[in-house]
Structure formats: structure tokens, C-alpha cells
Amino acid sequence: DAKTTQPPSMDCAEGRAANLPCNHSTISGNEYVYWYRQIHSQGPQYIIHGLKNNETNEMASLIITEDRKSSTLILPHATLRDTAVYYCIVLPYGQNFVFGPGTRLSVLP
Amino acid sequence: DAMVIQNPRYQVTQFGKPVTLSCSQTLNHNVMYWYQQKSSQAPKLLFHYYDKDFNNEADTPDNFQSRRPNTSFCFLDIRSPGLGDAAMYLCATSRDRQGDTQYFGPGTRLTVL
Numbered sequence: 001d002a003k004t005t006q007p008p009s010m011d012c013a014e015g016r017a018a019n020l021p022c023n024h025s026t027i028s029g030n031e032y033v034y035w036y037r038q039i040h041s042q043g044p045q046y047i048i049h050g051l052k053n054n055e056t057n058e059m060a061s062l063i064i065t066e067d068r069k070s071s072t073l074i075l076p077h078a079t080l081r082d083t084a085v086y087y088c089i090v091l092p093y094g095q096n097f098v099f100g101p102g103t104r105l106s107v108l109p
Numbered sequence: 110d111a112m113v114i115q116n117p118r119y120q121v122t123q124f125g126k127p128v129t130l131s132c133s134q135t136l137n138h139n140v141m142y143w144y145q146q147k148s149s150q151a152p153k154l155l156f157h158y159y160d161k162d163f164n165n166e167a168d169t170p171d172n173f174q175s176r177r178p179n180t181s182f183c184f185l186d187i188r189s190p191g192l193g194d195a196a197m198y199l200c201a202t203s204r205d206r207q208g209d210t211q212y213f214g215p216g217t218r219l220t221v222l
Contacts, residue, residue: 097154
């Protein structure tokens with residue numbers, strides 16, 4: 001079973017920041033938080049992952065709360081091409097990904 | 110660019126007629142995965158190979174099998190496709206152990222007539 005809770009859907013205006021929340025209240029100390037997205041009819045695309053510290057790359061930023069029970073994926077300037085399903089996955093070391101239903105993000109013009 | 114390639118992108122088969130989907134990778138990753146994704150659902154892991162070691166998920170039907178003849182290629186065989194096997198089939202790779210970042214191919218959409 002997925003160990004995360006995400007809102008089923010969100011809207012964001014084009015050009016604005018998209019902030020996607022994820023709750024993972026039962027996360028353990030050695031479990032990573034991964035984010036993927038899946039644009040319609042394509043394979044999932046890796047975005048970012050982290051353990052404790054906030055992370056940033058060319059696609060997004062990942063903010064993890066100090067108690068690690070929740071995180072937020074930030075797309076700083078959303079475009080129409082960011083419309084996708086976003087999956088937050090908690091991954092124990094040595095185990096496989098379990099995808100939950102994710103958040104369907106719609107970027108509106 | 111290093112990548113995960115799936116062929117064909119769209120596959121049509123008949124009820125009960127065996128079908129094989131293929132995946133290749135240029136990443137030289139040790140682990141290869143097969144997922145099934147039905148319409149409006151999340152991807153679900155079927156099995157994976159760690160090098161030559163095959164690992165089947167407990168609830169994967171016997172109708173699904175896999176082969177990995179070398180590091181680069183992995184095949185998904187569906188012995189007798191049913192209507193319920195219509196789905197997107199996703200191949201993914203990771204560099205080493207389970208728990209590494211996975212990189213996905215574009216998927217093969219299977220239609221069963």
C-alpha cells in the first residue's frame with residue numbers, strides 16, 4: 001500500500017508557482033521521498049528526491065518538513081506542459097516503488 | 110542520450126494469442142522492471158530483474174512472464190492475453206539496488222480484441 005496521501009487534483013495558473021503537498025506521517029528514518037510525474041500517455045518522469053534536506057534541481061524544489069512527515073514539491077513557474085499526474089512516493093532502502101493515485105495538476109492559461 | 114526504449118509503442122493482439130513486449134536500455138543499469146498501468150490507475154509493479162535474478166511480485170498472474178537475455182534487453186511475455194490485460198506496460202531501469210532512482214520508458218499500450 002502507498003504510504004503517502006496527496007490531494008487528488010489541483011489547479012495552477014500558468015506562470016505561477018505550483019505547490020504540491022504530500023503527507024507521509026509514517027515515514028521512517030531511512031526512507032526517501034521521491035517525486036515523479038506522468039504526462040498523459042507517457043512513462044513516469046523522475047523529478048526529484050530527498051531524505052532530510054531540501055533539494056533543488058532544474059525542474060523543481062523539494063521542501064521536507066523538519067519532522068519529515070510531509071513534503072511539498074514546488075514548480076517555480078508552471079507552464080501548460082507541466083499538466084500531469086504527480087506522484088509522491090516514500091521509498092524504503094532496498095524495496096520497490098509503490099505508486100499511489102497521485103495529484104492531477106492542471107495548469108490553466 | 111542514454112535512455113529506455115520500448116517497442117512497439119502500440120500493440121494489438123487477439124484474445125488468447127501470445128504477445129511479447131520488448132524493452133531495451135542504453136543506461137547499462139543492473140535492474141529492469143515491468144509495470145502494468147490500467148486506465149486511470151497508478152502503475153503496478155509486475156516483476157523485476159536484478160542482473161539475472163528474477164523477482165516476481167506475489168500477485169502477478171502466472172500468465173505474465175519475463176526474460177532478460179542480456180543487460181540491455183528485457184521482454185514481457187503474456188501467454189494468453191485476456192480482455193483484462195489491456196493496459197499500458199511500462200519498463201523501467203535503475204542503476205543498482207532496488208531503491209535507486211528508476212528511469213521509465215515511454216510505455217507500450219496493449220489492446221486485446
